[in-house]
């Protein structure tokens with residue numbers, strides 16, 4: 001952190017016994033990062049007396065060609081849907097671009113091992129909803145834009161952060177100085193805010209990439225999501241609205257380069273073949289993209305007057321599709337903790353510790369589950385190979401275990 005400072009021009013009130021400076025706050029809270037998680041937190045504070053400044057480094061662009069489809073899609077859990085509905089963002093999305101997942105089929109790397117989760121087994125209509133990053137981002141930004149207690153500054157880049165007993169001061173790259181009670185870092189996996197509080201990151205690179213692309217399918221997907229665990233990676237097909245599907249192929253660098261070099265027709269053929277042509281012939285729509293996959297374990301997610309949420313606080317392997325859902329879990333918890341306090345206390349370390357403690361277990365559980373699965377399946381040991389395939393089959397036969405796994409994933 002840039003070190004405690006006094007604030008020039010802000011003297012203690014006359015006659016006061018205290019020598020601490022008094023502050024004029026530009027907002028009770030400054031959220032750095034207006035991605036899905038930061039914007040959702042701003043919207044979640046609509047019913048509180050807190051004033052919020054949302055700083056985003058990029059100017060949001062939402063004039064997309066409606067005929068195109070974002071290659072970055074999410075499987076939104078029931079808990080995240082509840083949060084997004086509660087803040088009014090869900091209702092702003094175009095229903096024609098949302099796809100419910102009715103069934104999830106998981107395959108091991110021998111032809112027989114298979115595990116299937118169906119929504120009726122958990123007594124629900126859907127396991128998750130697949131939607132595009134940009135559609136949800138648009139809905140969240142439109143929600144936030146209408147809130148009287150939220151001001152958006154975009155583009156805005158913070159250059160310095162200083163904290164003292166009463167306030168945090170954020171100096172922007174353009175020289176503006178903003179004073180607040182609490183800074184929330186929602187600025188993604190490479191978080192600038194996290195660096196400022198000296199929180200250490202144990203980063204583990206999987207030496208894998210998530211290669212993503214969308215396809216039109218010959219056969220209807222019927223709301224079924226597919227996932228194949230191969231020796232050298234994981235292939236997921238997520239049903240998209242209409243007769244489309246979105247692929248996430250978690251793979252090594254050589255395979256990433258191979259996939260990125262393929263022409264659309266060749267990529268479609270390669271992906272169709274890898275998935276046993278379960279959706280017939282495929283035609284690629286839009287471009288192919290690749291993201292590096294990394295696990296980040298962050299030493300602390302709060303400090304005096306600072307809290308981290310979303311990918312700034314943790315990243316997990318996308319094989320369970322839970323990264324953004326974990327971030328929305330942070331939002332729900334931090335909003336709950338802050339709503340229960342007087343605005344003057346929102347930056348207090350002890351208040352923020354309540355948020356940190358409440359999130360420790362769910363985040364650790366998800367990280368361990370995703371990391372364990374990644375290691376179990378990204379392994380050529382013949383014994384492990386047999387065990388994991390048998391494990392999938394056995395789990396498939398245990399109705400109670402499946403029921404519990406489904407409910408856990410939906411409520412994550």
Ligand SMILES: Cc1cc2nc3c(=O)[nH]c(=O)nc-3n(C[C@H](O)[C@H](O)[C@H](O)COP(=O)(O)OP(=O)(O)OC[C@H]3O[C@@H](n4cnc5c(N)ncnc54)[C@H](O)[C@@H]3O)c2cc1C
Nearest residue numbers: 033035036037057187188210291310311321322323324325
């Ligand atoms: C290939 C892949 C597939 C995935 N699939 C899924 C899935 O199916 N389901 C799922 O739940 N998750 C998935 N994830 C994870 C998911 O993408 C992330 O968990 C999620 O985007 C995190 O949101 P965030 O708002 O915390 O961070 P980000 O999305 O990284 O947003 C951070 C925001 O902060 C802004 N910013 C950054 N630095 C600054 C700064 N210094 N000043 C101002 N603004 C700043 C950025 O411009 C950005 O808008 C996937 C990830 C990958 C890589």
